[in-house]
Amino acid sequence: MSDVAAQPTPNLLANGWIKSGLIVLGLVAAAIVGARIDPTGTIHAIFVDPFNQMAQAPDLLAQTIWEGLVSGVLYALIALGFVLIFKASGVFNFAQGIMVVFAALTLVGLYEKGVPAFLAVVLTLGVMFALAVTIERVVLRPLVNQPDIILFMATFGITYFLIGFGEAIFGGNPKQMIAEQLYLPKGAIDLKILGGIVSLQKIDIAAAIIASLMIAVLALFFQYTRIGRALRAVADSHKAALSVGISLNQIWVIVWFTAGIVALITGIMWGARSDVSFALEIVALKALPVLILGGFTSIPGAIVGGLIIGIGEKLGEFYWGPLIGGGIESWLAYFIALGFLLFRPQGLFGDKIIERI
Amino acid sequence: MNAHSMAVAGAPVTHKGEVLLSVESISLRFGGVKAITDVSFDIRKGEVRAIIGPNGAGKTSMLNCINGFYHPQEGRITYKGVRRDKMRPHRAAAAGIARTFQNVALFKGMSTLDNIMTGRTLKMRKGFFWQALRHGPAMNEEIEHRKVVEDIIDFLQIQHIRKLPVGKLPYGLQKRVELGRALAMEPELLLLDEPMAGMNLEEKEDMCRFILDVNNQFGTTIALIEHDMGVVMDLSDRVVVLEYGRKIADGTPAEVKADQRVIDAYLGVAH
Amino acid sequence: MFYREAGQYKTNYAADMAVFPLRQDRIGIAVILAIAFIGIPLLGNDFFIASVMIPFLVFSLAAIGLNILTGYTGLISLGTAAFMGVGAYSCYKLTTFFPGVNIIVLILVSGLFSAAIGVLFGLPSLRIKGFYLAVATLAAQFFLQWAFVRIPWLFNYNASGAIEVPQRTLFGLPITGASATPETRYFVCLGLVVVLTWFASNIVHGKLGRSWMAVRDMDIAAELMGIKLLNAKLTAFAVSSYFAGVAGAMMIFLWYGGGEANDVFTIRLSFTILFMVIIGGLGSLIGSFFGAAFLSALPTALKFGLPALGVPIGGAAAEHVTFMLVGALIIIFLIVEPHGLARLWQIGKQKLRTWPFPY
Numbered sequence: 001m002s003d004v005a006a007q008p009t010p011n012l013l014a015n016g017w018i019k020s021g022l023i024v025l026g027l028v029a030a031a032i033v034g035a036r037i038d039p040t041g042t043i044h045a046i047f048v049d050p051f052n053q054m055a056q057a058p059d060l061l062a063q064t065i066w067e068g069l070v071s072g073v074l075y076a077l078i079a080l081g082f083v084l085i086f087k088a089s090g091v092f093n094f095a096q097g098i099m100v101v102f103a104a105l106t107l108v109g110l111y112e113k114g115v116p117a118f119l120a121v122v123l124t125l126g127v128m129f130a131l132a133v134t135i136e137r138v139v140l141r142p143l144v145n146q147p148d149i150i151l152f153m154a155t156f157g158i159t160y161f162l163i164g165f166g167e168a169i170f171g172g173n174p175k176q177m178i179a180e181q182l183y184l185p186k187g188a189i190d191l192k193i194l195g196g197i198v199s200l201q202k203i204d205i206a207a208a209i210i211a212s213l214m215i216a217v218l219a220l221f222f223q224y225t226r227i228g229r230a231l232r233a234v235a236d237s238h239k240a241a242l243s244v245g246i247s248l249n250q251i252w253v254i255v256w257f258t259a260g261i262v263a264l265i266t267g268i269m270w271g272a273r274s275d276v277s278f279a280l281e282i283v284a285l286k287a288l289p290v291l292i293l294g295g296f297t298s299i300p301g302a303i304v305g306g307l308i309i310g311i312g313e314k315l316g317e318f319y320w321g322p323l324i325g326g327g328i329e330s331w332l333a334y335f336i337a338l339g340f341l342l343f344r345p346q347g348l349f350g351d352k353i354i355e356r357i
Numbered sequence: 358m359n360a361h362s363m364a365v366a367g368a369p370v371t372h373k374g375e376v377l378l379s380v381e382s383i384s385l386r387f388g389g390v391k392a393i394t395d396v397s398f399d400i401r402k403g404e405v406r407a408i409i410g411p412n413g414a415g416k417t418s419m420l421n422c423i424n425g426f427y428h429p430q431e432g433r434i435t436y437k438g439v440r441r442d443k444m445r446p447h448r449a450a451a452a453g454i455a456r457t458f459q460n461v462a463l464f465k466g467m468s469t470l471d472n473i474m475t476g477r478t479l480k481m482r483k484g485f486f487w488q489a490l491r492h493g494p495a496m497n498e499e500i501e502h503r504k505v506v507e508d509i510i511d512f513l514q515i516q517h518i519r520k521l522p523v524g525k526l527p528y529g530l531q532k533r534v535e536l537g538r539a540l541a542m543e544p545e546l547l548l549l550d551e552p553m554a555g556m557n558l559e560e561k562e563d564m565c566r567f568i569l570d571v572n573n574q575f576g577t578t579i580a581l582i583e584h585d586m587g588v589v590m591d592l593s594d595r596v597v598v599l600e601y602g603r604k605i606a607d608g609t610p611a612e613v614k615a616d617q618r619v620i621d622a623y624l625g626v627a628h
Numbered sequence: 629m630f631y632r633e634a635g636q637y638k639t640n641y642a643a644d645m646a647v648f649p650l651r652q653d654r655i656g657i658a659v660i661l662a663i664a665f666i667g668i669p670l671l672g673n674d675f676f677i678a679s680v681m682i683p684f685l686v687f688s689l690a691a692i693g694l695n696i697l698t699g700y701t702g703l704i705s706l707g708t709a710a711f712m713g714v715g716a717y718s719c720y721k722l723t724t725f726f727p728g729v730n731i732i733v734l735i736l737v738s739g740l741f742s743a744a745i746g747v748l749f750g751l752p753s754l755r756i757k758g759f760y761l762a763v764a765t766l767a768a769q770f771f772l773q774w775a776f777v778r779i780p781w782l783f784n785y786n787a788s789g790a791i792e793v794p795q796r797t798l799f800g801l802p803i804t805g806a807s808a809t810p811e812t813r814y815f816v817c818l819g820l821v822v823v824l825t826w827f828a829s830n831i832v833h834g835k836l837g838r839s840w841m842a843v844r845d846m847d848i849a850a851e852l853m854g855i856k857l858l859n860a861k862l863t864a865f866a867v868s869s870y871f872a873g874v875a876g877a878m879m880i881f882l883w884y885g886g887g888e889a890n891d892v893f894t895i896r897l898s899f900t901i902l903f904m905v906i907i908g909g910l911g912s913l914i915g916s917f918f919g920a921a922f923l924s925a926l927p928t929a930l931k932f933g934l935p936a937l938g939v940p941i942g943g944a945a946a947e948h949v950t951f952m953l954v955g956a957l958i959i960i961f962l963i964v965e966p967h968g969l970a971r972l973w974q975i976g977k978q979k980l981r982t983w984p985f986p987y
Binding site: 381426445446447449450451455456458462463464465467471474475476477478479481485488489491495496503504536575602 | 640642645738827831833834835836838839841842844845846848849850851852853854855856857863889911
Binding site for chain 3: 060067092111138139140143146148149152153154156157158159160161163164165167168172281288289291292296324325326327328330331334335336338341342
């Protein structure tokens with residue numbers, strides 16, 4: 001082929017994976033060359049030194065990855081709530097993060113009022129159901145067939161209402177999660193591996209197990225039940241689902257209630273690691289980059305995306321953060337997602353969208 | 358019929374003008390789905406060229422290739438003697454190709470006037486600074502283009518809806534506004550995607566008249582997709598027929614009408 | 629009966645294309661400007677001017693900025709506060725480098741830095757839309773907020789980590805710093821807001837504004853009309869961020885008199901401004917003012933108004949009620965009138981036009 005220069009191999013580069021792979025390769029090559037030329041400078045500090053540190057202290061690396069894994073599981077749980085609602089109602093539920101806080105606060109608040117722990121869990125589920133019904137009645141039903149962006153903004157309204165409501169009832173102070181009363185394990189397991197000690201919190205292990213169980217149950221529910229099928233139909237088209245006799249109202253209540261259960265479990269797990277407060281609201285926003293990575297409709301995507309973001313940001317903070325002053329955890333997740341978006345706008349597991357005109 | 362021989366400018370004497378646009382054996386795929394397979398035809402200056410075919414024959418995809426929204430994987434498109442099969446839509450617009458859409462694609466939040474004014478965007482040159490002042494040169498420019506737009510509004514007889522938001526207009530009027538918006542670009546080649554779909558008889562007659570007037574008065578070359586065979590036979594100078602993404606016939610309305618493959622395609626014969 | 633266009637004929641296109649084609653509207657604007665420039669400074673006390681009017685003006689400008697992006701161009705942004713911060717910090721650095729230059733000029737110039745940063749974070753908007761873009765703007769919000777705190781050069785290595793507003797004068801009168809009176813600060817704010825609103829109005833009524841709305845309503849068709857999507861989106865980001873930046877500089881220099889990013893330019897502020905735009909009316913400049921007036925006055929009204937009416941309410945409780953009210957109002961507006969207060973205003977005007985007849 002003589003005119004290769006005129007048409008730079010379009011078929012090869014059209015593939016997002018190959019393109020990003022080539023870019024990564026290029027960066028690695030540039031880094032190696034740069035590090036050779038300049039063994040103490042910036043390039044060395046960015047591209048070589050962190051890897052040296054990882055190799056020298058594998059126990060620290062393992063610990064960092066574990067930490068990342070755990071926060072990743074929690075991001076994934078929040079993202080899961082988003083995905084459930086998005087899949088079944090096409091609503092991008094910005095309020096999922098605040099639902100987590102609200103569920104946890106209700107649980108702790110009820111316990112503080114003297115309700116036994118497990119009864120409090122049941123009552124909290126009742127509250128989440130009431131919330132689902134209310135949201136369906138007050139917000140979703142009047143907004144059927146509105147553009148997605150309107151529904152998206154309506155969930156901002158839900159977020160703010162729940163913040164005000166939660167703070168008005170439970171106060172703005174951080175609270176302790178009732179982890180012991182719910183028989184959640186405490187303490188840590190210290191593994192002597194990799195020439196050091198890697199400490200695993202039992203609660204984190206429990207979180208990972210519970211999260212996997214829940215995801216399995218949800219997947220089965222979606223795949224094999226009549227309601228699951230109806231949910232998928234509604235996700236495709238409100239109008240079409242209505243026309244074949246699926247009750248939108250019922251489906252929405254179910255789906256928002258399911259998201260509420262997921263929120264409660266997330267809230268318990270999260271609360272057991274730190275405390276229950278509205279600071280979680282900002283952390284919950286990190287579920288958004290997770291969704292970008294995983295795609296809005298994919299449950300496995302939410303998990304994988306959560307783990308990538310969790311581990312990525314912990315590694316970034318620990319090994320690269322100090323180079324530019326630390327605290328980069330607050331924005332790194334968004335940049336990972338943003339970089340990813342430029343190569344694969346539909347997410348890891350999302351379908352490619354063909355625009356029709 | 359050999360399409361390549363037809364692409365030679367001015368070969369048959371029976372047709373108007375020289376070749377404005379030629380499509381040479383283009384193919385378009387979406388993943389594994391073949392939308393267009395090896396289609397060639399040309400559009401001559403000043404003619405009304407119809408593209409017809411059953412649903413899913415690749416007609417709209419063909420228009421999308423011509424104005425740069427899709428890029429065919431194979432073949433070439435030559436417009437005014439320049440090869441341009443990788444052109445972006447806004448470049449196609451700058452080169453004088455305007456179009457309307459099958460499902461009206463108006464700017465719903467804007468008034469009729471503003472919609473048609475957007476068609477003048479490429480012709481307006483005053484910079485950001487003057488626009489921010491909205492006096493002097495920018496205002497003169499706005500007025501000058503407003504006059505052109507008012508002429509189009511008069512031509513299409515839509516004076517009464519000038520300031521109404523187009524989202525609330527009846528369908529037939531929306532189609533007319535969309536035609537107006539395309540005309541405002543003063544295109545050399547006007548692509549009309551089912552300009553009469555969903556219209557009643559009276560609206561169709563009006564639209565036919567507008568299309569013929571545009572062709573006669575401004576000499577605009579028109580390529581149109583239409584299902585109504587009567588309309589196609591009356592309006593067009595030449596017709597190209599697509600079926601399953603392939604060209605099955607090309608010629609004057611009378612020739613096409615007599616073609617056995619076209620009759621089969623429309624009446625449905627087992628393949 | 630009094631608000632009617634009967635008898636007002638336009639004999640040329642310029643008159644027909646005026647922003648306020650009706651004589652009564654022009655009179656109305658003149659009256660509002662007269663109240664703003666003469667009535668309020670004469671009648672309002674310092675508290676009213678400093679705690680109600682100045683915040684209202686600053687928020688209005690920020691809301692206009694966001695409305696250009698979200699209302700006119702259809703791109704959702706959750707990073708407005710960060711772009712406001714860029715304006716504030718640029719202005720601070722400019723006052724340090726050019727102490728002799730008039731502060732009003734510096735405030736206007738600092739918007740340019742914000743515009744540049746806005747364009748940078750607007751670049752992904754070509755490939756991503758809707759929710760995805762909202763997340764991209766969150767990247768701007770958190771990254772810039774981090775930068776304001778972690779890069780000490782930005783706040784001149786102050787021990788407080790905050791912007792310390794120096795005293796600057798105009799015609800010998802202090803307009804920034806501790807000794808500037810609320811009235812002078814108010815006049816500066818008002819002047820800036822009036823001029824910039826006039827620019828905004830001109831732009832949205834011209835070619836650029838039409839391109840933005842075309843992109844918002846149907847981007848594919850817009851591209852086929854010859855509008856370059858990247859250009860349209862990036863100019864929207866630039867102009868929007870410019871307004872946000874100027875608003876941010878005004879916020880610190882003319883309202884707060886100093887401050888730190890983590891207290892001021894937070895995601896909460898971004899949301900507040902987005903809500904102003906939604907409640908006021910997407911795609912309406914006058915709506916930006918309505919939304920800003922409503923949401924900036926609401927907390928103050930609850931905090932000071934309810935106790936004055938004899939309803940006991942603490943500061944914290946007032947804040948909670950504000951949150952609940954704002955949340956509820958967002959939902960109510962989206963359900964009842966997605967075009968916000970601006971549409972209610974239009975409907976009111978339409979009713980007035982035909983009054984006392986029903987139509």
